[in-house]
Amino acid sequence: MLGATKAISGFSVDDIAAAKKFYSETLGLKVTDEEMGLIRLHLAGGTEILVYPKPNHEPATYTILNFLVDDIDGTVDKLTSRGVKFLKYDGFPQEENGVMRGNGPDIAWFTDPAGNVISVLKES
Numbered sequence: 001m002l003g004a005t006k007a008i009s010g011f012s013v014d015d016i017a018a019a020k021k022f023y024s025e026t027l028g029l030k031v032t033d034e035e036m037g038l039i040r041l042h043l044a045g046g047t048e049i050l051v052y053p054k055p056n057h058e059p060a061t062y063t064i065l066n067f068l069v070d071d072i073d074g075t076v077d078k079l080t081s082r083g084v085k086f087l088k089y090d091g092f093p094q095e096e097n098g099v100m101r102g103n104g105p106d107i108a109w110f111t112d113p114a115g116n117v118i119s120v121l122k123e124s
Contacts, residue, residue: 008048010051011064012051012053012057013114014055014114015053016039019039022113023039026083026084029043038053057114059116059117060116060117061117062117063109063119065119066121067118070122070123072099072108072122073099075120086098086110087111105122105123107119
């Protein structure tokens with residue numbers, strides 16, 4: 001029934017201005033303002049995601065976005081130079097820069113200003 005319709009994903013943040021700055025300036029995404037205080041992230045391939053303010057926001061306990069990259073180490077270095085702090089999880093074999101290798105695709109996690117988890121994932 002809905003197989004031919006376009007879908008948009010979304011997630012909440014506690015500070016829409018901080019989110020807009022992070023996603024546009026730090027991550028380099030095209031971000032547009034929408035009605036009712038929302039912002040829209042425009043990703044490669046035509047994917048769009050709505051980000052909405054929520055006063056009682058609680059960060060997602062899972063990864064909300066995975067960015068596929070060709071050069072994970074170069075991407076991690078560039079994001080680190082822009083102030084991104086990569087997460088380190090207990091029991092995960094992560095390198096000093098936060099990249100985990102050898103348990104599936106190479107991956108590194110970080111958070112947006114609202115605490116939502118995002119990753120960069122080596123495209124295979």
